[in-house]
Amino acid sequence: MNYSSQSVAKLYFIAAIGLFVGQILFGLILGTQYVIGDFLFPAIPFNVARMVHSNLLIVWLLFGFMGSAYFLVPEEAERELYSPLLAKILFWVFLVAGALTIVGYLSVPYATLTKITGDDLLPTMGREFLEQPTITKIGIVIVALGFLFNIGMTILKGRKTSISLVLLTGLVGLAVFFLFSFYNPENLVLDKYFWWWVVHLWVEGVWELILGAILAFILIKLTGVDREVIDKWLYVIIAMSLITGLIGTGHHFYWIGTPEYWQIWGSVFSALEPIPFFMMAVFAFNMVNKRRREHPNEVATLWALGTSIMSFLGAGVWGFLHTLAPVNYYTHGTQITAAHGHMAFYGAYVMIVLSMISYAMPLLRGKAICNGRKSQTLEKWAFWLMTISMVFITLFLTGAGILQVWLQRIAETPMSFMETQDQIAIFYWLRLISGLFFLVGLVVYIKSFFVKNDEFVPT
């Protein structure tokens, strides 16, 4: 760690990991309710557990992005953070707002929550992923503005590198597109159309800039390859992300009442969306092969390479699987969607945050360069356990999805939704078991932070 103000990142990373644990526990509740329908009912209905699961995911990834930015930007700008105090205050504001929101979900019926938070004044609640009370959303915007100001000033006053500019562009985009969450018209078609400007333009747009920038930063640090080479790759990758991803939004406009030409625009452009993910994989492996130093943080390299592969599989391959309109007609809103959502989120955004933590956390904790052998070995175990479990979760959901499509949508005498669910229960059991292995991986991951007397000894 070269600048003392980078240390604020540590708070963010610790919170991220804590919320990650919560996310997975609620994932397991959901997975159980899929097979034992009345599990924890009526204390925690499925919709409540789902909000907690998905909102914790988004919030901990945001903590991860912010922590990454606080670590990365001073180093790139070659100066201290503009205001470490502001970073600390915003951390607590965000954590408390997030915690209160989750407590709200769990303690009162959702309808009560909408009432007591005054949702009727500016209705924004009750839409997938955007379930947060309007006041929480306003809080998120305020935190984002303060954060962007802090990061922006640091960059402005320091060295401006491609990596920090791309990261900043991605983060500004994240904040700007979130503003569409405040637009909730009476007309469901319009509501859906602009809902995707938050959801799709995040994960298949501006977040890819954040992903690319963090990956590039880690690769520079780990491989020592020339910045010039890395920058060039970074720009071409993110260019492809937006060139394909912006119009690729159309793959969500096939069946929601929007004009049918979207079937062509959406299919063509979203079919190209795997390109940037493929390039990212080629990029990461190329840089590691051309490395100019043997960085002893092997597990961080493993995470970085893993991110590039798993994001290509989850977003690229599983995305392509159902993105063409004639296929999506049958797979839309089935377990295929859930399969893709899981592997894409894990492979791209979970793994990039864990890559950054793997690189930065030892430095933040005062290690000279990286963790010792024992904790790295544990962390490698965690990597494989979580990643392989996620592969299985994806495969079982894909199996469930294919059968679901067949029984409910293609067969000559289609089954009802609930009958179909009974038929495919075995896949849900297998998914649940895979989820338990994921949790084991996560426990091992956390244990890797608590290995005693394990300094890295250069050989």
Added chain:
Amino acid sequence: MSRFTQNSSRNLFYGGSLFFFFVLIGLTFDTMGGLSKRDHRENITPQVAHGKRIWEANNCVGCHTIMGEGAYFAPELGNVYARRGPDFIKGWIQSQPTGVKGRRQMPQFHLTEEELDAIVAFLKWTGEINNAKWPPNVEG
């Protein structure tokens, strides 16, 4: 040489994304222009609008899909009006939870008669949106 390609890669990013962002804006304007013929917005009565609020206030989308979007735990409701009809929908909501052991449970929302009618009106309007004949059959 490497100087040149680095600049051009940056230009590809700024130029390419700006260009396609404007294409998206253009397509969006075109979409908005013709949309009223497909969404039949003239039928969005205060009752339908109220129904959407009830849909949101109870987080129905946390278990169900509507036009294929939402959660995959419970049946598609964009076409439930066609599948079940108004009386069944109201009766169903009122009689929850079923309490059948081991089965997926839907909560009791304590909706008034007027709110039930609004939800039904909202689902009826949703079912009439021209959405390219999705879902493939009535089962959703």
